[in-house]
Amino acid sequence: MVxxxxxxxxxxxxxxxxxxxxxxxxxxxxxxxxxxKGMVESVVVLKHIxxxxxxxxxxxxxxxxxxxxxxxxxxxxxxxxxxxxxxxAMPGKPCDIxxxxxxxxxxxxxxxxxxLVGLNCGGTMPPVLTKQMLIEMYDIDPEDVVGExxxxxxxxxxTKDGNEKAISIEELExxxxxxxxxxxxxxxxxxxxxxxxxGNWGVIGDLAGSATFxxxxxxxxxxxxxxxxxxxxxxxxxxxxxxxAIREKVNGVMxxxxxxxxxxVFTQMPDEERLPYYREALADCIDCGGxxxxxxxxxxxxxxxxxxxxxxxxxxxMSMFHLVRLLHLSDSCIGCGQxxxxxxxxxxxxxxxxxxxxxxxTKLNYKPGMNADEKPPFFEVMIK
Amino acid sequence: xSDFEPDILTFCCNWCSYAGADLAGVSRLQYPTNSRVIRxxxxxxxxxxxxxxxxxxxxxxxxxxxxxxxxCHYIEGNIHTDERxxxxxxxxxxxxxxxxxxxxxVSAAEGKKFQETITDFVEKIRALGPNPLKNNKKEE
Ligand SMILES: Cc1cc2nc3c(=O)[nH]c(=O)nc-3n(C[C@H](O)[C@H](O)[C@H](O)COP(=O)(O)OP(=O)(O)OC[C@H]3O[C@@H](n4cnc5c(N)ncnc54)[C@H](O)[C@@H]3O)c2cc1C
Ligand code: FES
Numbered sequence: 071m072v073x074x075x076x077x078x079x080x081x082x083x084x085x086x087x088x089x090x091x092x093x094x095x096x097x098x099x100x101x102x103x104x105x106x107k108g109m110v111e112s113v114v115v116l117k118h119i120x121x122x123x124x125x126x127x128x129x130x131x132x133x134x135x136x137x138x139x140x141x142x143x144x145x146x147x148x149x150x151x152x153x154x155x156x157x158x159a160m161p162g163k164p165c166d167i168x169x170x171x172x173x174x175x176x177x178x179x180x181x182x183x184x185x186l187v188g189l190n191c192g193g194t195m196p197p198v199l200t201k202q203m204l205i206e207m208y209d210i211d212p213e214d215v216v217g218e219x220x221x222x223x224x225x226x227x228x229t230k231d232g233n234e235k236a237i238s239i240e241e242l243e244x245x246x247x248x249x250x251x252x253x254x255x256x257x258x259x260x261x262x263x264x265x266x267x268x269g270n271w272g273v274i275g276d277l278a279g280s281a282t283f284x285x286x287x288x289x290x291x292x293x294x295x296x297x298x299x300x301x302x303x304x305x306x307x308x309x310x311x312x313x314x315a316i317r318e319k320v321n322g323v324m325x326x327x328x329x330x331x332x333x334x335v336f337t338q339m340p341d342e343e344r345l346p347y348y349r350e351a352l353a354d355c356i357d358c359g360g361x362x363x364x365x366x367x368x369x370x371x372x373x374x375x376x377x378x379x380x381x382x383x384x385x386x387x388m389s390m391f392h393l394v395r396l397l398h399l400s401d402s403c404i405g406c407g408q409x410x411x412x413x414x415x416x417x418x419x420x421x422x423x424x425x426x427x428x429x430x431x432t433k434l435n436y437k438p439g440m441n442a443d444e445k446p447p448f449f450e451v452m453i454k
Numbered sequence: 455x456s457d458f459e460p461d462i463l464t465f466c467c468n469w470c471s472y473a474g475a476d477l478a479g480v481s482r483l484q485y486p487t488n489s490r491v492i493r494x495x496x497x498x499x500x501x502x503x504x505x506x507x508x509x510x511x512x513x514x515x516x517x518x519x520x521x522x523x524x525x526c527h528y529i530e531g532n533i534h535t536d537e538r539x540x541x542x543x544x545x546x547x548x549x550x551x552x553x554x555x556x557x558x559x560v561s562a563a564e565g566k567k568f569q570e571t572i573t574d575f576v577e578k579i580r581a582l583g584p585n586p587l588k589n590n591k592k593e594e
Contacts, residue, residue: 344550345586379503388587393506397545426548430541448541 168439188261190269193253272317
């Protein structure tokens with residue numbers, strides 16, 4: 071029987087799902103089984119449009135779930151808010167899961183009713199820039215792409231004509247392409263905060279490419295796996311020691327890379343440069359409020375301090391909106407990058423916020439999005 | 455810079471530090487006139503927003519005062535103040551507004567301390583220079 075803490079390798083029993091799946095189609099099969107067996111009322115998945123576009127859907131149709139196989143590396147959407155007020159199962163990158171947990175701390179999501187199938191994530195790429203990268207760096211028409219892979223630090227694109235081209239991610243990122251900036255310094259690659267942490271690291275030998283590695287993180291994860299096995303949707307077997315070691319090793323390397331990048335990106339600014347930097351960076355803001363809307367941690371609603379104390383009429387370089395948000399999120403920002411993504415005037419909001427949040431969270435020794443029982447430090451002052 | 459007169463905002467809680475300010479007054483203790491006092495029921499009523507708003511509007515320094523720990527008339531209000539101010543002081547430092555916010559406990563009997571606190575703070579801010587956010591309307 072499956073136990074919490076088990077590390078398994080498995081795949082979907084449906085050949086079609088297994089083939090279409092990012093690795094073994096296990097995630098899709100587990101989600102479908104949870105829906106079929108009534109563990110949840112609906113499932114959140116991505117509906118594919120093309121290689122660079124997919125929309126999140128909330129569905130109770132098993133067929134739609136089964137059709138959602140595959141990893142969308144250029145769809146940096148955050149799924150957390152789709153789980154608000156619903157009884158769902160959902161896949162999620164580490165940052166999706168972090169956001170769900172933050173929402174649950176704000177009483178927006180009931181974790182008991184939400185099943186979180188985590189996906190390992192080495193990073194997502196911005197869709198528009200990715201197309202540009204294909205043209206400029208790969209000399210490939212984005213429409214001709216049929217698939218992509220990451221192997222030995224290289225990003226490989228396969229085209230309709232059967233050719234493929236690989237360029238090292240380092241080179242791409244130096245040229246300003248590749249993963250989103252926040253992914254480059256993200257340090258959670260295996261979603262240990264989810265119920266079931268799935269990925270392809272550690273899938274070796276004959277199974278490489280056609281099975282999914284999954285770690286059962288808690289009771290809910292155990293239920294997910296047992297339910298899917300019972301429903302006949304998946305087959306699993308314990309992972310070998312070698313497989314486990316490889317997964318650990320790759321993860322270690324990736325996390326280390328994230329740490330190094332973080333140190334590089336967030337060098338301490340001299341005092342006198344700070345205010346000019348923030349004022350300059352935020353001066354372009356057109357008050358669209360998109361960053362607040364897109365923030366998967368924020369649960370304030372329309373009337374929030376950041377908007378109520380802000381006046382368009384002020385026309386200040388240092389708007390109260392941003393000042394309040396900087397402070398308000400300093401303990402809870404998960405660095406998911408949504409605010410930067412939506413900003414119409416390209417303000418690197420995530421980076422600005424993180425330059426605030428990293429020292430605060432380090433000092434408070436608090437990691438948002440990891441443990442639902444650990445309330446944000448600014449929620450309540452602990453009276454010792 | 456010699457003619458720079460800092461604008462200081464002082465928050466006093468109703469029960470201790472405001473009484474301390476009163477005592478400084480009735481004792482005819484002299485202190486600089488740069489400070490404006492806002493009375494709040496408890497120091498914990500002072501929110502980050504108030505501080506940010508004051509700084510945004512060009513206040514050069516903000517002094518938050520309240521009862522000594524253990525004396526707060528709402529039992530643990532000032533413990534919240536203490537934690538909160540520490541974070542805001544840190545945040546302002548990240549922003550490049552170091553040393554513009556100061557927290558001090560002043561009891562109703564400490565008129566002298568109130569006088570000294572204001573005097574020291576005004577001098578400190580005078581040395582620091584004007585709030586760089588002054589005149590921060592977007593330039594055309
Ligand atoms: C952006 C990204 C990066 C990844 N990087 C790594 C990695 O470096 N190492 C590693 O071991 N594994 C990584 N994975 C996980 C891996 O690609 C597979 O998703 C995992 O092995 C599960 O495979 P599967 O066949 O069981 O999933 P499938 O059965 O194919 O199901 C995939 C599920 O993921 C959902 N999904 C797809 N794209 C996204 C997205 N962008 N955001 C949220 N949900 C999405 C789909 O809706 C679907 O439900 C990554 C996944 C993503 C989405
Ligand atoms: S009443 Fe004075 S600090 Fe609370």
